[in-house]
Amino acid sequence: MSTPDPARTRPPSRLAEQLVRALCLTAVILPVLLLVGLIVDVTGQASERLSWDFITSFPSRHPDEAGILPGIVGSFWLIAMTGTVALPVGVGAAIYLEEYGGRGRLANLIEVNLANLAGVPSIIYGLLGLELFVRALGMGRSLAAGALAMALLVLPIVIMSSREALRTVPRTLREAGMALGATRWQVIRQVVLPMAMPGILTGAILAIARAIGEAAPLIILGAITYVGFLPDGPGSPFTVLPIQIFNWVSRPQPGFVVDAAAGIVVLLVTLLVLSGAAIYLRHRFERLREG
Amino acid sequence: MRRALATFCLGVSLGSLGACGPGTTDIVAVDGSSTVYPITEAVAEEFQKGGRGRVTIGVSGTGGGFKKLCKGEVALSGASRPIRPSEVELCKEARIDYIELPVAYDGIAVVVHPDNAWVDHLSVEELRRMWEPAAQDRIKRWSDVREGWPDTELHLFGPGVDSGTYDYFTKAIVGQEHSSRGDFTSSEDDNVLVQGVSTDRGALGFFGFAYYSENADKLRVVPVDGGAGPILPSLQTVADGSYQPLSRPIFIYVSRKEAERGEVAAFVDFYLDSSAELVAEVGYVPLPDPAYALVRRRFAAKTTGSVFGGEGSKVGASVEQTLANG
Amino acid sequence: MVDPSRSSLIRARTTTGERLTERLLLACGLLSVLTTAAIVGVLLLETLEFFSEVSLAQFFGDTQWTPLFADKHFGIWPLVAGTLLTSAIAIAVALPFGLLAAVYLAEFARPGVRRVLKPTLELLAGVPTIVYGYFALVALTPLLQRLIPELAGFNALSPGLAMGIMIIPMISSLSEDAIHAVPRTLREAAYALGASRLQTIFRIVLPTAMSGIAASVVLAVSRAVGETMIVAIAAGQQPRLTADPRVPVETMTAYIVQVGLGDTPTGTLEYRTIFAVGAALFLMTFVINLASQRLARRFRGAYG
Secondary structure: OOOOOHHHHOOOOOHHHHHHHHHHHHHHHHHHHHHHHHHHHHHHHHOOOOOHHHHHOOOOOOOOOOOOHHHHHHHHHHHHHHHHHHHHHHHHHHHHHHHHHOOOHHHHHHHHHHHHHOOOOHHHHHHHHHHHHHHHOOOOOOHHHHHHHHHHHHHHHHHHHHHHHHHOOOHHHHHHHHHOOOOHHHHHHHHHHHHHHHHHHHHHHHHHHHHHHOOHHHHHHHOOOEEOOOOOOOOOOOOOHHHHHHHHHOOOOHHHHHHHHHHHHHHHHHHHHHHHHHHHHHHHHHHHHHO | OHHHHHHHHHHHHHHHHHHHOOOOOOEEEEEEOOOOHHHHHHHHHHHHHOOOOEEEEOOOHHHHHHHHHHOOOOOEEEEOOOOOHHHHHHHHHOOOOEEEEEEEEEEEEEEEOOOOOOOOOEEHHHHHHHHOHHHHHOOOEHHHOOOOOOOOEOEEEEEOOOOHHHHHHHHHHHOOOOOOOOOOEEEOOHHHHHHHHHOOOOEEEEEEHHHHHHOHHHOEEOOEEOOOOEEOOOHHHHHOOOOOOOEEEEEEEEEHHHHOOHHHHHHHHHHHHHHHHHHHHOOOEOOOHHHHHHHHHHHHOOOOEOOOOOOOOOOOOOHHHHHHHO | OOOHHHHHHHHHHOOHHHHHHHHHHHHHHHHHHHHHHHHHHHHHHHHHHHHHHOOHHHHHHOOOEOOOOOOOOEOOHHHHHHHHHHHHHHHHHHHHHHHHHHHHHHHHOOHHHHHHHHHHHHHHHHOOHHHHHHHHHHHHHHHHHHHOOOOOOOOOHHHHHHHHHHHHHHHHHHHHHHHHHOOHHHHHHHHHOOOOHHHHHHHHHHHHOHHHHHHHHHHHHHHHHHOOHHHHHHOOOOOOOOOOOOOOOOOHHHHHHHHHHHOOOOOOHHHHHHHHHHHHHHHHHHHHHHHHHHHHHHHHHHHO
């Protein structure tokens, strides 16, 4: 984009070109407008239910008394546990592939596998979790089972974004570290990882955002229609924001549709806060790195 | 960095520890029929408001609920029909005794889209013609059901096949449990059905009377002629038994062993004490007071076994009589 | 080069601690391979059990899917039809929008505009699918019913459309990358020969980027086939062999959710059906993904 495109410097002449350009722009703008419209619509619907009460109450058979507290708490438990498992493993795998693996056969196998794993529909992870964690390992329909399945689901995302972050660290820095007598692991831990941290964190938050919005695998392996209490540990039954929304949206009474809309607003705000945190963290780390 | 890694490791080990440790023990796990669900949900909500314990409710259908009860996975299960011989066997094999407690009457409502002006009533015979297995490739339009009805596509909605409502409907209408056509929208979640019928002009569906009364503004209920002329389902016609053949008692089955647990006993006691009020609130028909007294006595005495069941769905049974005889 | 202190360093690099670390990191990487193995294992095991009771001829020969009824049929085609129908509608939306958006971003937009528009468009893919499901059921279906009165409350059309909007960024972003990768020299040659800008875009650039664009579309198909919540909420739960977008259908994923919600006990035939359907779904997406990777590789081979 640095050198001027000959076509771009030419004055926009033909009507046809203008038309096509407008059409293409419409293709970008229209879906975005639709999304904005949807969000405005949902927020409008939700406005009569959105209150502190909604956030701090339990689900109820009376739509105007229902709240989403167990969903919020469940979602936070779930992403905390998912992150605890997926981040170290994912970053570890990324380090292996970028720093140790090279062109080895094992690295190649992992590589091919990752590309395929990223394309597996999320519901399949639900089936895996149901059979492996819920049944075979006897965890039951617990937070732990849900978090493990979710960790496997987001693992490819964590690995891929961490790899990209690691790749941005200049090779010369590694060589400098080695030349100063550090072992490979010392270089990774003290030079490469801190440098790659903003990218890794951004990827981690992307993964967590994915986990927080995902409902399908959790429905398969742990859906309970009514949870009127808060989870108190990894062995506890649970519900999460999207599952609670799903329950409400599939009820026909208009009151519950309003609850669903309010739940969606809570979910979207949570995602917004997370993205904000990602941007802030990234910014802070970058300043730290420069400073 | 080292601290971060250490935190990760600690977290992982804690996470796996938690995963392997025992589950939370003070939970009253409930499962079963979607028909009984609204009652159980209301009871659980009130129960937990008092901070008396924690209840989870799943909706696996009556059959699914019995399977879980007989595996010892839940403390009690809602059932919209009495236990079947095969399920009695299942529990016997697993050495799980159960206490059978009727909690309310329910009627099955047959509903159509509110704009459907042609259906004045349906006879049991017409319902059978729509729903029997042989109907699958023959009855596709309303005009196939009764002459003079419009040539509109017929879209059928019914509860999931694990539900007691489906069992009871097929028994009462087709004559054999679990026997129906397969090409209808079938969901364990009655809400899906209400939504389906209320947005589809060619639809006909059936589900518990409670769901109909909660959504009466979106649906039109069809009077059913069981031989004595068309009768609309209502609190009254269900309780006095005149809405036949589509009304019946519904139950909870409590595991005898689980009933020893304080929180389970407390929940069931609360259930029976608040049923008269909550059952009506969620749209079912409460049992007469003397019947509730009999039911409470049954639970207090921990009387196991079934007096209603053994043969699956029964058509037209009075709770008081059966309990008194049992 | 030959410095005594240096040689001791080389030894230090291969101490047990270092080797252990490497092993540990390798184990992290292998966990993803293990995940795939576990998925295949679980699906295979339960599917084999399933096919010990149901013949392949029934699975692929029957045209009805009624495993939960007294009169059981195990023909997978109605579920496949539901899946293909909703996916086809989604692609019909996402392909024109995604492709035109890619053309705009790659060929028309100024860098500053592009920097804002591209992430904004990508937000579409970041919205949780449950939100699109709500959108399809609560907003889209009633709206469409005003235009198409015979549209049922549950249908293939609205979830298909919602899914289409969701996957626009998959097509636009990857296609834009492909368009970007078309060598500048090709464009310059076209201009030099007197081609207009539109001619250059549609006759030279797009055909050249075709396999890259195709890869993005195929990947979007895979995403649509595997999408669950939108169709579970808005498409209905009625397996039928139809291409009519106005009536309720059931996709493979929605069937798995339907049975999963009913929480079927282990070891029953109903329980195994979801693994058989899951295996079919896994195979379908696997083949589609493979095709996409192959197309992408062909494109990279030419212009990477």
